[in-house]
Amino acid sequence: MDLTSINPVLLVASLMVAATPILLAAIGELVVEKAGVLNLGVEGMMIIGAVSGFAIAVETGSPLLGFIAAAVGGALLSLLFVFLTQVALANQVASGLALTLFGLGFSALIGQSYVGIRPPATGQLNIPFLSELDVVGPILFSHDLVLYLSIAIVAAVWYMLKFTRAGLILRAVGENHDAAHALGYKVVRIRIMAIMFGGACAGLGGAYISLVRVPQWTEGMTAGIGWIALALVVFASWKPWRVLLGAYLFGGVTVVQLNLQAAGVAIPVEYLAMSPYLITIIVLVILSKDKSSAPASLGRIFHASH
Amino acid sequence: MTTPLLSLQGLTKAYPGVIANNNVSFDIGEGEVHALLGENGAGKSTLVKMIYGLVKPDSGQMLLKGEVFAPVEPRAARADGIAMVFQHFSLFDALNVAENIALGMEDPPDMRDLAAKIREVSENYGLPLDPYRTVGDLSAGERQRVEIIRCLLQDPKLLIMDEPTSVLTPQEVDILFETLLKLRSEGTSILYISHKLEEIRTLCDHATVLRLGENVGECTPADTTASEMAELMVGSELKTPERAAREMGEVALDISGLSVPSPSEFGTALRNVHLTVRKGEILGVGGVAGNGQDELLGVLSGETLTEADAVKMDGQPIGRLGPTERRRLGLLTAPEERLGHAAAPDMSLTENAMLTGSVREGLESRGFLKWGEAAAFAERIIEVFDVRTPGPENAARSLSGGNLQKFVVGREVLQRPEVLVINQPTWGVDASAASSIRQAILDLATGGAAVICISQDLDELMEISDSFAALNEGRLSAPRDASGLTVEEIGLMMGGAHGMEVAHV
Numbered sequence: 001m002d003l004t005s006i007n008p009v010l011l012v013a014s015l016m017v018a019a020t021p022i023l024l025a026a027i028g029e030l031v032v033e034k035a036g037v038l039n040l041g042v043e044g045m046m047i048i049g050a051v052s053g054f055a056i057a058v059e060t061g062s063p064l065l066g067f068i069a070a071a072v073g074g075a076l077l078s079l080l081f082v083f084l085t086q087v088a089l090a091n092q093v094a095s096g097l098a099l100t101l102f103g104l105g106f107s108a109l110i111g112q113s114y115v116g117i118r119p120p121a122t123g124q125l126n127i128p129f130l131s132e133l134d135v136v137g138p139i140l141f142s143h144d145l146v147l148y149l150s151i152a153i154v155a156a157v158w159y160m161l162k163f164t165r166a167g168l169i170l171r172a173v174g175e176n177h178d179a180a181h182a183l184g185y186k187v188v189r190i191r192i193m194a195i196m197f198g199g200a201c202a203g204l205g206g207a208y209i210s211l212v213r214v215p216q217w218t219e220g221m222t223a224g225i226g227w228i229a230l231a232l233v234v235f236a237s238w239k240p241w242r243v244l245l246g247a248y249l250f251g252g253v254t255v256v257q258l259n260l261q262a263a264g265v266a267i268p269v270e271y272l273a274m275s276p277y278l279i280t281i282i283v284l285v286i287l288s289k290d291k292s293s294a295p296a297s298l299g300r301i302f303h304a305s306h
Numbered sequence: 307m308t309t310p311l312l313s314l315q316g317l318t319k320a321y322p323g324v325i326a327n328n329n330v331s332f333d334i335g336e337g338e339v340h341a342l343l344g345e346n347g348a349g350k351s352t353l354v355k356m357i358y359g360l361v362k363p364d365s366g367q368m369l370l371k372g373e374v375f376a377p378v379e380p381r382a383a384r385a386d387g388i389a390m391v392f393q394h395f396s397l398f399d400a401l402n403v404a405e406n407i408a409l410g411m412e413d414p415p416d417m418r419d420l421a422a423k424i425r426e427v428s429e430n431y432g433l434p435l436d437p438y439r440t441v442g443d444l445s446a447g448e449r450q451r452v453e454i455i456r457c458l459l460q461d462p463k464l465l466i467m468d469e470p471t472s473v474l475t476p477q478e479v480d481i482l483f484e485t486l487l488k489l490r491s492e493g494t495s496i497l498y499i500s501h502k503l504e505e506i507r508t509l510c511d512h513a514t515v516l517r518l519g520e521n522v523g524e525c526t527p528a529d530t531t532a533s534e535m536a537e538l539m540v541g542s543e544l545k546t547p548e549r550a551a552r553e554m555g556e557v558a559l560d561i562s563g564l565s566v567p568s569p570s571e572f573g574t575a576l577r578n579v580h581l582t583v584r585k586g587e588i589l590g591v592g593g594v595a596g597n598g599q600d601e602l603l604g605v606l607s608g609e610t611l612t613e614a615d616a617v618k619m620d621g622q623p624i625g626r627l628g629p630t631e632r633r634r635l636g637l638l639t640a641p642e643e644r645l646g647h648a649a650a651p652d653m654s655l656t657e658n659a660m661l662t663g664s665v666r667e668g669l670e671s672r673g674f675l676k677w678g679e680a681a682a683f684a685e686r687i688i689e690v691f692d693v694r695t696p697g698p699e700n701a702a703r704s705l706s707g708g709n710l711q712k713f714v715v716g717r718e719v720l721q722r723p724e725v726l727v728i729n730q731p732t733w734g735v736d737a738s739a740a741s742s743i744r745q746a747i748l749d750l751a752t753g754g755a756a757v758i759c760i761s762q763d764l765d766e767l768m769e770i771s772d773s774f775a776a777l778n779e780g781r782l783s784a785p786r787d788a789s790g791l792t793v794e795e796i797g798l799m800m801g802g803a804h805g806m807e808v809a810h811v
Contacts, residue, residue: 165408165414168408171400171401172401172409175398175401176398178396179397182380183380183396296399296400
């Protein structure tokens with residue numbers, strides 16, 4: 001075993017890449033849940049984003065258009081969830097599961113002709129002097145734009161929820177939709193917008209896997225990342241920066257354990273493979289001891305009765 | 307004649323199968339406290355929702371200061387100076403006071419300015435509030451203050467209050483009335499919805515009575531007796547429950563020195579509770595909601611287990627017995643929360659009758675259920691307690707609150723309890739049904755059962771109970787003879803002045 005083969009700078013740089021899909025999906029779901037909706041279809045929206053982003057990027061040769069298509073694809077699929085839960089008032093858990101199953105199947109169908117192709121490479125930031133810096137350069141200044149965008153979204157969500165009126169209204173809707181309705185807020189409209197935002201974020205996260213992290217298309221390639229994102233939102237107590245922390249922790253342990261496997265550490269591979277899940281959950285459980293609870297209307301069906 | 311502030315003209319609103327309001331007209335003058343009276347289902351809420359822009363009338367119109375007023379949404383109503391304090395508080399528990407108030411405003415100022423303004427207005431009106439406290443931690447009275455301040459910050463011309471005093475102690479009611487009178491003196495009109503007639507008589511200038519969606523009469527409350535108003539509301543003479551003279555037997559239920567933590571996170575722990583009820587006695591337990599009522603009920607019903615000796619029935623320790631064993635012994639309970647605790651909302655009335663009646667009514671044998679007999683039992687409850695429903699196969703959820711209340715109370719009463727524990731027996735029930743439920747409780751006691759009645763309705767407790775005790779922060783005051791207690795004394799018992807008995811004796 002040779003631990004010296006692990007380069008800490010590259011490790012940090014690659015953990016950020018590994019964490020970005022989860023981060024995007026989770027921050028989107030955080031907004032959805034803050035609005036009082038439990039969308040378990042994250043995995044489905046991610047994989048639809050992965051395949052539509054991949055397909056458009058390949059067809060047009062532009063990763064940027066691919067990412068846009070991924071966000072649109074995820075948001076479109078979330079409209080199905082909107083129809084089921086906000087219009088037909090169906091159960092949110094069942095609808096979310098259906099969304100995941102549908103997304104997995106549908107993406108496999110669309111993706112058949114894209115197996116084994118390489119997508120166009122996503123450009124990376126290259127700022128003359130800064131990107132060449134020793135440690136800071138690879139970590140902070142030489143990623144692709146979507147990675148920076150993901151951090152910007154976290155900051156924007158945090159700012160919006162904490163300091164703006166729109167954020168206050170969103171939280172109010174998730175906290176007590178009957179009261180919000182009585183005050184004259186459009187509960188369903190606000191929720192639809194939140195769900196579509198969540199879908200777009202999940203789609204971006206999916207495309208990040210198929211265009212940047214893995215760069216290829218295979219069936220079911222999201223491999224449960226969407227479920228991790230869902231768990232992350234809960235364990236992060238619905239706080240944006242904790243979602244970032246949890247995602248990077250998960251990405252970090254994933255990268256470390258891959259490096260350890262490569263270095264031939266004498267720990268069975270199965271233990272290494274489960275470590276990201278275990279460590280992330282343990283850390284976030286400890287952090288979430290402060291009892292900040294779920295939005296009170298989470299998962300409840302809203303019906304304006306009057 | 308001056309133009310009234312708000313004039314309702316022939317408002318009609320129909321829902322499928324029911325006309326909520328039929329051609330209702332009345333005027334609210336400037337600076338007038340106008341009472342809107344009526345039983346449950348009389349159409350008060352629908353009417354108010356139309357004024358507040360939540361519901362559009364089918365026909366008829368409203369004039370605000372002589373001009374046509376047709377709010378399309380609450381926002382428009384608020385912009386025209388209509389503010390409303392809801393019956394079920396429309397507050398957000400996880401947000402703080404200032405955030406809650408900001409949500410109810412069209413154009414809220416910066417949080418810091420808003421907080422300063424909340425402090426100022428709340429102290430001006432004698433309702434002090436800390437803008438940064440989380441609403442979930444406030445008492446019911448304080449939550450209502452939040453709602454009132456939210457309205458006052460918009461300088462309303464008309465303040466609508468829907469059953470504002472149902473959650474307050476008598477002292478808090480006094481404070482509220484002072485605030486309302488101060489508002490009136492400043493020229494604000496108030497539309498005050500209540501079915502507490504004495505309150506209306508002390509506070510209101512004018513009253514409109516609704517029955518079955520129609521305006522059946524107006525009166526000046528100060529010149530009208532409570533029973534006259536009640537008759538207008540009900541449409542017939544109201545029977546007050548009769549108390550037969552009865553003998554107190556030996557002690558039926560005894561709790562001594564009981565302290566238990568609350569099973570729920572935000573609940574109140576019971577602290578050193580002593581309580582005895584004798585056969586034929588009705589013990590009234592008063593207190594503001596959230597002071598340990600649910601926990602006390604849990605301890606009595608067997609949902610919360612205690613040390614065996616802490617709860618005794620007929621001298622036998624029952625602290626370790628669960629609800630079913632206690633039912634077998636004759637200790638029955640009817641909890642407050644109708645949907646979800648007293649009844650399973652999506653199950654039929656027959657199934658709900660089975661759920662608590664199986665033991666005492668012999669509705670099961672060797673694990674098999676006798677549905678025929680359960681249905682007959684449900685039918686009997688429906689008939690005896692005048693539950694308005696097409697039949698026992700309907701889901702509990704489909705009944706109106708008052709009807710379901712009659713069902714859950716009737717279900718326990720008809721099982722011939724030795725000891726009946728009942729929480730909020732007439733919550734949300736209209737006057738005539740409430741009086742028949744109270745009569746049933748009194749009859750039960752006359753028949754020799756011991757009854758513990760937990761309620762927030764002091765008039766009710768005074769009407770039926772023999773002795774009275776108050777819960778305050780999980781402590782139960784020493785019980786006192788109910789006859790001769792004044793409202794002031796009760797208020798002090800509820801507010802926690804535990805030394806009062808000592809001072810009197």
